[in-house]
Amino acid sequence: MTTAKRPLFFAALLLAALVVLPLSRAQGGDETPRRLESGERQALFDRLAQVQQGITTFQADFEEKRTLSGLRRPLRYAGRLYYRRNDLFFMAYTTPIRYILRVQDNTALMYVQGNPSADRASISSSRDVAPQADWFAWDPAAFTGEVYRQPDGYRLVSRQQNGPGLTILLDPESLLARQITIDNGSGDTTDIVLSAVETGRPLPESVTGYRLPAGVTINEMDAP
Numbered sequence: 001m002t003t004a005k006r007p008l009f010f011a012a013l014l015l016a017a018l019v020v021l022p023l024s025r026a027q028g029g030d031e032t033p034r035r036l037e038s039g040e041r042q043a044l045f046d047r048l049a050q051v052q053q054g055i056t057t058f059q060a061d062f063e064e065k066r067t068l069s070g071l072r073r074p075l076r077y078a079g080r081l082y083y084r085r086n087d088l089f090f091m092a093y094t095t096p097i098r099y100i101l102r103v104q105d106n107t108a109l110m111y112v113q114g115n116p117s118a119d120r121a122s123i124s125s126s127r128d129v130a131p132q133a134d135w136f137a138w139d140p141a142a143f144t145g146e147v148y149r150q151p152d153g154y155r156l157v158s159r160q161q162n163g164p165g166l167t168i169l170l171d172p173e174s175l176l177a178r179q180i181t182i183d184n185g186s187g188d189t190t191d192i193v194l195s196a197v198e199t200g201r202p203l204p205e206s207v208t209g210y211r212l213p214a215g216v217t218i219n220e221m222d223a224p
Contacts, residue, residue, distance in 0.1 A: 033150040041147050044154065044175075051175050058083040060197040062091075069187040080196075082207045090207050102210060111212060118212055121221035153178060160185070 036044065064077040079093040093099040098113035103123065111118035145158030145166075153172045159165035165183040170176065176197060182190040212218075 033148040033155065036147045036149060036154075040149075044147065045143070048175055055083075055199055056085045057201060057203055058197070058199050059201065059203060060194045063193045063195075065191045067189045067191075082203050084203055084208070088203070088208065090203075090210070092207070100210070109212075111216070115216070117217045117219050119219050119221055159183070 059080060059082045061080050062078065064079075066075040066077070068075065076096075077093055078095040079091060079099075081092070082088070082090040087104060089103040091101040093101075100109070100111050100113075102109040106123045107120060108123055109118060109120050143156065143158065145156060148155040148157070149172075152169065154170040154175070156168045156170065157165070158167075164185045165181075167181040167183075168177050169179040171178055176199075177194060179194070180192040182192075
């Protein structure tokens with residue numbers, strides 16, 4: 001996967017994870033991880049579907065750690081992410097650089113503050129990311145990975161054969177995610193921890209009305 005396409009693929013995996021999010025304090029549970037049987041799994045997914053239906057907006061602080069096979073030390077980032085049903089996903093990185101990733105109308109915009117240009121690409125034309133009008137419109141029953149009950153919540157594990165994997169740790173009460181791990185299948189991993197979660201609150205104007213700074217040109221990544 002090219003460096004340019006990586007943000008789009010990363011966004012798709014993260015958005016798939018956010019389908020089952022919120023956040024609250026960890027509760028006690030079984031002493032060791034235990035794989036859920038079919039009846040328990042169905043009951044959990046029924047609850048997840050109810051949580052999903054109630055989410056119209058979502059925002060949370062995030063801390064991200066990327067472990068890359070070519071680097072001795074992991075890269076660390078922080079910022080805040082935003083979602084509005086049907087039309088907007090926005091990641092605002094604040095540390096160590098100021099960077100935005102906006103997905104809207106099946107188009108991804110990527111911009112590092114201070115640069116003279118930004119990148120824009122159509123998600124629907126990318127082989128790595130399937131178009132989707134509402135990233136939260138996900139059927140939990142379609143999840144084919146393993147589900148475990150462990151002391152701090154539920155762990156969902158999904159992996160493609162010889163491909164990327166996704167692990168989500170859900171709070172046992174709210175069923176909203178506490179941690180997300182993305183494995184690209186070649187030794188690189190991204191760990192994301194969420195905090196200060198808010199649902200149902202209008203997103204800030206700085207996000208919904210975001211505009212590139214004056215003078216910034218756009219590099220159309222889909223151009224031949």
